[in-house]
Amino acid sequence: MSSSLTASSITAGGLARILEHLYVRTPAKYRSVLVSGVVSPAFFLGLLGLGLGSLVDERQNGATTLGTDGYLEFIGPGLLAISAVLWAFGQSLWPTAGEINWDRTYVLTAATPVSTAEIAVAHVAWIAIRFTAAAVLFTMVLAVAGAVASWWAVFAPLAAGATALVLASIICGFTVRQENEDTFPMLLRLGAIPMFLFSGAFFPLSGVPAAVGWLARVTPGWHGVELCRELAQGSVDSHSFVHVVYFVVVGALGMVYAVTGFQQALSEA
């Protein structure tokens, strides 16, 4: 198997076969990501959007401070994107390491005509696909709750899926390069929790120190939150295009990082 990433190392047929395998082997109860993709964010939506929101709107006159009509409209799309962040972290650490080191499913897959590059891309894509399916449902919940103001919102699940894809590619690339899982809790503490809090999902970054704000703005979480909010509110402009370019560029780099990591890990597994 070539250890370099070439165009011929990734084919649609190869990806389709791996995705079919991943679909079949995922038990029905886990095939549905309703809990992590819909129920949890909906819970937050009710708690924060309606509960805390009533206080925020009352005290801050939300429309002017947040740039939306109210806290529900502010936090709803943010929760959609931030769920993608948590999902990507959740699926890219232990479950990914397991496929190579413990269950070793991909060690066997690598002995079939598909390439390791295809295994890496399909693995990351499967994480994003499952989340996107849940994101469609959660966007409907947002619409019913009144947190959506534009038909642009139909693209919000794709934006959230892209957030999961980009982040998963980077984290999976990290995971498969680790000798063991000792570093995973540290990544959760230093990566997932700050990104959860400081991506602008719950409060505008204008309220945090400038350095923290700029640091947050280079993360997929912030771009995801902003893009989902712009789509949900129909305020699509050049900023939205910047987010899309960010996802394409960082996603491509992340995927190369994941592919080279899988190639190395599977050749030694």
Next chain:
Amino acid sequence: MTLVTARTGDPVVKAHNLVKLYGEHRAVDGIDFDIQPGETFAMLGPNGAGKSSTMKMISTVSPVTSGELRVLGLDPAADGRRIRARLGVVPQEDILDMALTVRENITVYARYFGLSRTEARHRADELLQFVQLADRADDQVRPLSGGMKRRLSIARSMVNNPELILLDEPTTGLDPQARHLLWERLYQLKRQGVTLLLTTHYMDEAEQLADRLVIMDRGRIVTEGTPRSLIETKCSRDVVELRFGEPALGTDDPDDGAARAETAAAHLRLRSERLPDRVLVYADDGDRALAGLAEHDVSAASTLIRRATLEDVFLTLTGRTLVE
């Protein structure tokens, strides 16, 4: 099936000065061998000998560091997909999907080789019949015994009608009955003309199955040949095993008994090997050797005369046992 190496006599695998480095570690250190069509070829050696690394290069999963390797006449670096499409791989540990049934474990795998769902199901039933698991087709994998799981792994490896099957330590961890059943199935495959490459550290397995084998140690091939020819040329016909028990109070240390046996063997011009628990004396006539040792006042707690095995060949060539 279209064979790229259709010319009779072309080796299925050909390696020349093959090297595999992991960082500074030379896992495979310049080995040469070839495997002929229809042959059962074994790589025998202890853990760390380089057997599995060689297997990974042949299965195209691990890139060759240097040297030449051809599998089914193709270059693994350039033709990985085409090679893998024609290989069957049975990994050392059973990589089975616990979420799927016995049959699904084969059908899911079959799809990677381009079989339609109907073909995959038909092929799975055929293979489960072959490995005597047809009655378990709809069962979950988890409750299967170790031997059944290994047979399922073998059935899965055959889904694409492979021209070469790689078996990495196929019977490690199995009880004797399961091992013999597995060997019998592998004999069947051999009779069908499938080329088999197996690694093992069980000398009896290599003796039972292999037409030809290489003995590997520390990344190198120590020797190669048929099991019988290796025993005949690299070792004696018989081996006398002498065990010296715990010394009674006030008597000699058991090491003295072992040392006396080694000296006596040297006097008798017989080669001997001292292991932690016993002394081996190599002789073409075991009974005569034992009588000679007795004449030299060698008195062991227990003695055993047996035919030499590949284990003895390995010990003779490397000074170490296969399982240390």
